[in-house]
Amino acid sequence: MKMINLVNRAGVFTLILLFVFQSCSSSNDTGDDTPVNPAPTNLTIQVDVIGKTAENPNGDGSGKIKLTLNATNALSYKVLINNELKEITTGELTYEFTASGTNNYPISVSAYNGTKFINTSTTVNVFVARKIIWADEFNVDGAPDTSKWGYNTGTGDGWGNNELQYYTTRSENVKIEGGLLKITAIREDYMGSKYTSTRMLTKGKFSFKYGRAEVRAKLPAGGGTWPAFWLLGDNIDTVPWPGCGEIDILESVGNNPNVIHSSLHSPGRSGNTPDTKTTTAPNSTTEFHIYAAEWSAESIKFFVDDNLFYTYKNSSTTPFNANFFVIINFAMGGNFGGAVDPNFKSATYEVDYVRVYN
Template sequence: MKIFIDFTALVGIFLLLSCSSIDRSNGDGEVIKPSNLSVSATVAGATAQNPNGDGSGTVNFNISATNATSYKILLGNGETEGLTNGSFTYTYATAGTNTYVIYVSAYNSGQFVSSTISVTVFVGTALVWSDEFNVNGAPDSSKWGYDLGAGGWGNNESQYYTNRPENVIVQDGLLKIKTLKESFSGSNYTSARILTKDKFSFKYGRVEIRAKLALGAGTWSALWMLGSNINTASWPACGEVDIMEHVGNSQNRVHGSLHSPGRSGNTPDTSTVMVPNASTEFHVYSIDWSATSIKFYVDNQLFYTFANSASLPFNQNFFLIINCAMGGNFGGAIDPNFSASTFEVDYIRVYN
């Protein structure tokens, strides 16, 4: 009886597969190549006065082809979508007016036909998240959490990160991260590291941070981001974007770096720029991040362009981190006369 049931099931599966292939094969069982591929793109809010749309970046695609069972669309910005339905809506995020060449393929098993169109889309710049640090007290708990502990999680750092007001406070319109020489839970220094993990993350856009950096040999001020999948992908597979790093042992030299598999630790993709008075004056540190590039700026002056691609981990949501470390693999030797220094942030703003 068991043999009979298994045989019947196999016959049923065969018939099911045969029936499912009728609509994509001719009478001789040959797969029919798709034909009559048609692709149209309608930009949301497009008018005679605003032919490239209303600034939302939304485009409605309609794709059809005779005998097609699936579609693939390359969106011209490094992203690809696979579809079984020819109706598809996508929102471009790169601000400004940009023209994208769209590649579309219609498939029927191993047979396919392709076509291209171009679409010009206007995306307005909009603020999607910010902290102006205008309310005195602890950092806004709806926006920021804390990393607490010693060692810097593999960086051999000398500070203990706390959430005490002695180390992190919003005061007089500024976030102040205070690094202190003191004995605390087995460490000789204290500081703070705040982050938006599980509270805010984003994919692509512009980040602007106005800050005045810590001073002193051994200090290591950082404004940076990690991939939101770090709990499952781990580092460096999750990706790391260092918007700004500055070590007191190389005063006024600002680093912009990216860490990914094979390009991490001491061998990241990186560039530097000299920023006069980095620890005595405020400067704006920013990146423009898209599927094709990550551009690093200081005071709106471009100093590094990194070529992004779909094979890298920089095409997912990231969260923000602000901290000041002491010593460690990158911070280096600490001045024995160091007593205290403050890393100040005026604002952080994220645009689409």
């Protein structure tokens, strides 16, 4: 009895398959060429700038926009915006620009149905208000904040510059006092070196791509002193210097007081780089000045007290289009610092704040 039922069921299943096959064959015989995945058509892009008003036609400064995409037969979209590729299926995308100022951005959109697609493009003007994305105001006395700063210690074989100091984390060399970060270089015999000092960095704690970095500082005095504020490529562990790139916002040497150097180092333009300019900061060892760089995909601009003195033309072929971290250090002597005054005993590099803006 069970065997008969199985046979009957098998026969019925076979008839169903034959019917489906014949139906499909009959349908194909009609010559209907309707594609299974028709290409999308009628692609439109609606761009809404958040906070846009008659008084603020480029938005409220948040840098946010909302894209609404629509196309007949589209199952997914690809959006190229600010050199980033976004893939979505809903037809809606919210995006936030971070480069400060008012900028015009191209937007390219492709609508897909399987392998078939169409594309179109538009542009949008967006205003982004400048805001701080990272800072240390050095307002708490004691050691620097370890959540923000790490250290390079030791001689580093002269750190590639034949420098003379041994970098430490001792309070004698680095501390926060009275709202200031104080890095002090001392003439002393220490671990085989004749001088001690400190080199602080945000590697592994903070890095950024594009924006404004600035320091308000009073520089140390004395022949052989070499304070600096600079940025180094975050990929230095896998792309050794100078491939990782270096942006020197502030360098000054006591043997040539009040002269401020800003430079860039990259492959083929390292060491004695041609990408460098100088300006003066009067009374730099007795007064505070603001040293800054504004960095974008198009340029890197260097300022002292908001006076622009050097513009470097950036491009996609340089290392200066990836994340960089911040370094503050006070070196002694070396290839750039030069001879140390034989009467030198100590000097202090004072920093009021370090700020990084979008």
